Amino acid sequence: MSRFLNKKYRGLEVYTPGEQPQDVPYIKLNTNESPFPPAPKVLDILSRREIEKLRLYSDPACTSLINRLAELYGVLPQQLYVSNGSDEILNFAFMAFGGKDVEAAFPDISYGFYKVFAALHGIRYTEIPVKADFSIDYRDYCHLHKLIVLANPNAPTGLTLSVSEIEEIVKTNPAHVVVVDEAYVDFGAESCYPLINRYPNLLVVQTFSKSRSMAGARLGFALGSEELIDDLNKIKYSTNPYNVNRLTLLAGEASVDSDEYYRDRCRKITEIRSYTSKELKGMGFTVLPSKANFIFAERKDIKGSYIYEELKKRGILIRHFTAPRIENYNRITIGTLEEMNILLNQLRIIINRK
Numbered sequence: 216m217s218r219f220l221n222k223k224y225r226g227l228e229v230y231t232p233g234e235q236p237q238d239v240p241y242i243k244l245n246t247n248e249s250p251f252p253p254a255p256k257v258l259d260i261l262s263r264r265e266i267e268k269l270r271l272y273s274d275p276a277c278t279s280l281i282n283r284l285a286e287l288y289g290v291l292p293q294q295l296y297v298s299n300g301s302d303e304i305l306n307f308a309f310m311a312f313g314g315k316d317v318e319a320a321f322p323d324i325s326y327g328f329y330k331v332f333a334a335l336h337g338i339r340y341t342e343i344p345v346k347a348d349f350s351i352d353y354r355d356y357c358h359l360h361k362l363i364v365l366a367n368p369n370a371p372t373g374l375t376l377s378v379s380e381i382e383e384i385v386k387t388n389p390a391h392v393v394v395v396d397e398a399y400v401d402f403g404a405e406s407c408y409p410l411i412n413r414y415p416n417l418l419v420v421q422t423f424s425k426s427r428s429m430a431g432a433r434l435g436f437a438l439g440s441e442e443l444i445d446d447l448n449k450i451k452y453s454t455n456p457y458n459v460n461r462l463t464l465l466a467g468e469a470s471v472d473s474d475e476y477y478r479d480r481c482r483k484i485t486e487i488r489s490y491t492s493k494e495l496k497g498m499g500f501t502v503l504p505s506k507a508n509f510i511f512a513e514r515k516d517i518k519g520s521y522i523y524e525e526l527k528k529r530g531i532l533i534r535h536f537t538a539p540r541i542e543n544y545n546r547i548t549i550g551t552l553e554e555m556n557i558l559l560n561q562l563r564i565i566i567n568r569k
């Protein structure tokens with residue numbers, strides 16, 4: 216740290232992303248990427264001609280992508296915002312809708328970035344404990360009078376709230392924004408975005424990173440009332456108007472045009488998730504009922520960190536967290552069936568050696 220750094224950032228605890236090793240070819244089950252490539256249309260659209268156009272700025276209004284998304288979701292283009300990954304939207308949402316007089320609230324076990332954003336913008340926050348089974352009690356969030364941020368499905372548990380429970384939260388906090396982070400919604404949960412037409416305080420955030428196999432392209436979007444979308448644009452045009460690059464915009468458009476391809480891949484991933492969960496349970500693991508492209512599991516008698524380390528030695532990366540209550544758990548991304556079978560075989564060896 217230099218002595219020039221603004222005082223307000225000196226104590227910042229940054230977000231720690233999952234490992235992205237650039238050397239050994241690991242079986243990567245640690246950051247919830249898709250094991251499948253983007254749709255064929257996406258691969259075809261990134262031609263030499265388009266790459267040459269990188270000399271030009273991208274469309275700051277992202278018109279073509281927004282129009283396609285509006286059609287896909289049946290909303291107005293003015294109800295959509297497109298961003299450089301959904302993390303950017305979450306950051307903007309804390310910046311726009313939290314403040315000195317507006318505290319934030321989110322579950323104590325959830326996406327680790329929320330408290331980093333809150334701290335970055337000097338927003339005080341409450342971490343509301345999830346229940347013993349890691350589920351969220353929606354009643355904890357009703358009449359809260361705070362900026363509420365919920366991942367649904369939640370990470371790293373994979374557990375969900377129903378749309379009617381979310382509606383109750385949104386309805387009972389009319390003076391505050393409720394952000395629903397639906398990064399994993401395409402893997403079998405129900406999106407609450409249809410509620411944006413009735414509740415001007417609901418912001419739904421989604422991403423191309425997981426279900427659309429485009430984590431490296433950095434593309435996210437938000438659905439909300441025109442007023443909320445205006446607010447996000449205000450921040451975007453005060454920081455980085457060209458926040459989505461040309462190639463990503465093109466890839467995103469081709470991706471929206473390939474919706475059936477992604478639905479099919481998501482279905483496949485949910486099938487592999489069922490299979491993997493069943494096998495893990497058969498091996499004595501406790502596995503939470505996940506609606507995401509990962510599962511959260513523990514063996515009560517074996518340390519989670521030990522399983523993580525042993526798998527890493529064998530070329531398989533999973534995600535281990537050290538936070539209280541979940542330190543015995545590991546989060547395992549659903550890969551291909553072949554990858555899951557390799558994982559299961561290695562786990563059998565590790566357990567038998569114990």
Ligand SMILES: *Cc1c(COP(=O)(O)O)cnc(C)c1O
Pocket residue numbers: 247299300301302303326366370396398421422423424430433434435
């Ligand atoms: C992966 C993830 C994101 C970030 O997605 P990007 O669009 O890649 O920035 C946001 N929220 C949750 C809960 C995630 O797991």
